[in-house]
Amino acid sequence: MDVTAAEQAAMRRALALAATPGVPLGPNPRVGCVLLDADGSEIAEGFHRGAGTPHAEAAALAEAGAAAEGATAVVTLEPCNHTGRTGPCAQALVDAGVRRVVFGQADPNPLAAGGAETLRRAGIEVVGGVMTAPAVQLNRPWTFAMTHGRPYVTWKFAATLDGRSAAADGTSKWITSTPARVDAHRLRGECDVVLVGTGTVAADDPELTVRDEFDQPVALQPLRAVMGERDLPAGARVFNDRAETVRLLTREPAVALTRLHELGRTHVFLEGGPSLAAAFLSAGLVDEVVAYVAPALLGAGSAAVGDLGITTIDDAMRWRLSRASVVGQGLDACVRLSLKPEEA
Structure with a gap:
């Protein structure tokens, strides 16, 4: 079944709505919806603003009112078929008298999938798979979590040209430049968990909040997770009230x-030390590497990653470059490398 030029344009608008800045990146997917009348003119639009708020379809239907009858709903994600904090969007579209539904990504969540079939059984025309690639990219970690049963893991580290994350005396402030640290905080803010080990907390007492270019905490903070069995002081900064913290006693x-995953988290920003990084890498549980490489040499000190048990070059853990950029200017510039597993 073909889609019209107006529906294509509405899908582009719905994708832009779904990506509205300030919307939480989890635990729910970002979704946008545009309602069109019979001649392709926009009636109403809406987007999901976070867990517990109306879904995109419900927001658009509320704005449209009675005008939704006979309309076409263009949605970035297949309307949900699940009752959670809010009712199923598929049924809301049926009840509103919508004539046609065009959606982008099929819902990978087994608890919410099936909306398209509910709509078809109600006699509504349904077209799926429209602009699927950008729709999936919009919710890449969430989609991964739904299909793999665990959060997507980004390991971030900063190192010198010779792979050192700290000097021989243990000092590590600052290997990278201020622009690189600001950039790292931006990436941290795109995740819904920041994970470190107890060793990092004991050694560095980090706060693990997301801060802006003026070094001030931003309003929306990811969950801070501390993994390990070591006792930690109650006064550690990671336990302050600037963000929620969970202990993972394993x-x-x-x-x-x-x-x-049970807590509904979809994207982990792994920022622990070399031992924790080695544990995740050895377990095959790192999906992306973001490395900030500073134009400096130490010659000794802590390596960015611990022992991986690799003794021969043939067994090297290979990664492919997906993106590279220079962060900062002049002598303080760092190179940011984004890498994926070679087999991905």
Whole structure:
């Protein structure tokens, strides 16, 4: 079944709505919806603003009122078929008398899938798979979490040209430049969990909040997760009231990720030390690497990653470059590398 030029334009608008700045990146997907009348003119629009708020379709239907009858709903994600904090969007569209539904990504969540079939059984025309690639990219970590049963893991580290994350005396402030640290905080803010080990908390007492270019905490903070069995002081900064914190009393990466998945989290920003990084890498539980490489040499000190048990070059853990950029200017500039597993 073909889609019209007006529906294509409405899908582009719905994708832009779904990506509205300030919308939480989890635990729910970002979704946009545009309602069109019979001649392709926009009636109403809406987007999901976070867990517990009306879904995109419900927001658009509320704005449209009676005008929704006979309309076409253009939605970035297949309307949900699930009753949670709010009712199923598929049924809301049926009840509103919508004539046609065009959606982008099929819902990968087994609890919410099936909306398209509910709509078809009600006699509504349904077209799926429209602009699927940008719709999936919009919710890449969420889609991964729904299909893999665990959060997507981004390991971020900063190192010198010779792969050192700290000097021989243990000092590490600052390997990278201020622009690189600001950029890292921006990436941290795109995740819904910041994960470190107890060793990092004991050694560095980090706060693990997201801060802006003026070094001030932003309003929307990811969950801080501390993994490991070591006792920590109650006064550690990671336990302050600037963000929520959870203790993961395990040394097993898979167990930690299962717990975070149960909490509805979809994207982990792994910022622990070399031992924790090695544990996740050895378990095959790192999906992306973001490395900030500073134009400096130390010659000694802590490596960015611990022992991986690799003794020969043939067994090297290979990654492919997906993106590279220079962060900062002059002598303080760093190179940011984004890498994926070679087999991905």
